[in-house]
Amino acid sequence: MERKLKETLQRAANQYEFTESVNIKSVLNKKGKKQLKNVFKWSYAVASLLIMTVLSVGMWNIPTVKAAISQTIEKAINLVISDNFSDIQDNLNKMPPTLAFMGVEISPDGRKLTTYLSGEKEFKKFENGDYTVSDGKLVGQYDKVKNTFTIWKNKRSSQSFEEELFKGMDKSKIQKLGSDSFLGRTVDKYLIEGNTELWFDQETKLILREINVNGDQRVEDSKVIDFKVNVEVNANFFEVKPPKGAKVIQMNDFY
Structure with missing residues (x-):
C-alpha cells in the first residue's frame, strides 16, 4: 500500500507542471479586463490534479494521504x-x-458604476442611465443616448480565465501580504509578480482592490468605494427586457 501511494503521488507530481513565467498584468490587459470585470466573472470549481489522482485510487481517508x-x-x-x-x-x-x-466603483473617467451579482445573474449600471443586465443565458445592453437595447447570448466557458491563469503560474511569483480590513471587510492580500496587488474578500472571494505597483507608485484604475452582501432585489431585477420605446438590436455574436 505504501509503495502504491508513493507511486501515485509521484505520477501526479510529474504530470503537473508550472510555467516558468506569466506576466499577469500584460495578459489581463490583453483580455481588456478592469477592476470588478475580473471580479464579477462567472467561474466553476475544478479539483486539482493531485486530489483527483488520489481519489481515483480510493485513498482519501488514509491519514498520511490527507496530510x-x-x-x-x-x-x-x-x-x-x-x-x-x-x-x-x-x-x-x-x-x-x-x-x-x-x-460600487469609480471608473478611470470618473463615472460611478454599480454592479449586482446573484447566482449567474448580473446587473451593471452607470449614473447616466446606461446599463448591462444578464439573466445567465442572455445579455442586454442599454444605451440611453441612442435609446437602443442590444441583446446577445451569454457565452461563457466552464472555467474562468483567471482560474486557469493562476493554475499555470509559477508559485514563486506570488507573495502573500497577510490580511487587512477594507470597507469593513476582512481581505487577504497577495502581490503578483512584484507589480500587482490583489485584495480578496475572505468571505466571498471577490477582489475588492487591484493595485498596480511600480516602485513607490501605487495606482488603481478603478476604485471600489462600497461593497455589500445580501442586498435585497426583486424577482424581475435581472430580467433581460428592453425599456419601453427603446430600439431592440439582436446580435448573434457581440465580440
Whole structure:
C-alpha cells in the first residue's frame, strides 16, 4: 500500500507542471479586463490534479494521504488563488434569488458604476442611465443616448480565465501580504509578480482592490468605494427586457 501511494503521488507530481513565467498584468490587459470585470466573472470549481489522482485510487481517508495533500495545497499558493476564483460562483449560487452582492466603483473617467451579482445573474449600471443586465443565458445592453437595447447570448466557458491563469503560474511569483480590513471587510492580500496587488474578500472571494505597483507608485484604475452582501432585489431585477420605446438590436455574436 505504501509503495502504491508513493507511486501515485509521484505520477501526479510529474504530470503537473508550472510555467516558468506569466506576466499577469500584460495578459489581463490583453483580455481588456478592469477592476470588478475580473471580479464579477462567472467561474466553476475544478479539483486539482493531485486530489483527483488520489481519489481515483480510493485513498482519501488514509491519514498520511490527507496530510500530504494538505501540505501540498498550502505550499501551492498559485492554486490557492486559482481556487478563490472557482469559489466565487459557488458562493454566488448559495444565495437566494432575492439577494445579491453589490459593489460600487469609480471608473478611470470618473463615472460611478454599480454592479449586482446573484447566482449567474448580473446587473451593471452607470449614473447616466446606461446599463448591462444578464439573466445567465442572455445579455442586454442599454444605451440611453441612442435609446437602443442590444441583446446577445451569454457565452461563457466552464472555467474562468483567471482560474486557469493562476493554475499555470509559477508559485514563486506570488507573495502573500497577510490580511487587512477594507470597507469593513476582512481581505487577504497577495502581490503578483512584484507589480500587482490583489485584495480578496475572505468571505466571498471577490477582489475588492487591484493595485498596480511600480516602485513607490501605487495606482488603481478603478476604485471600489462600497461593497455589500445580501442586498435585497426583486424577482424581475435581472430580467433581460428592453425599456419601453427603446430600439431592440439582436446580435448573434457581440465580440
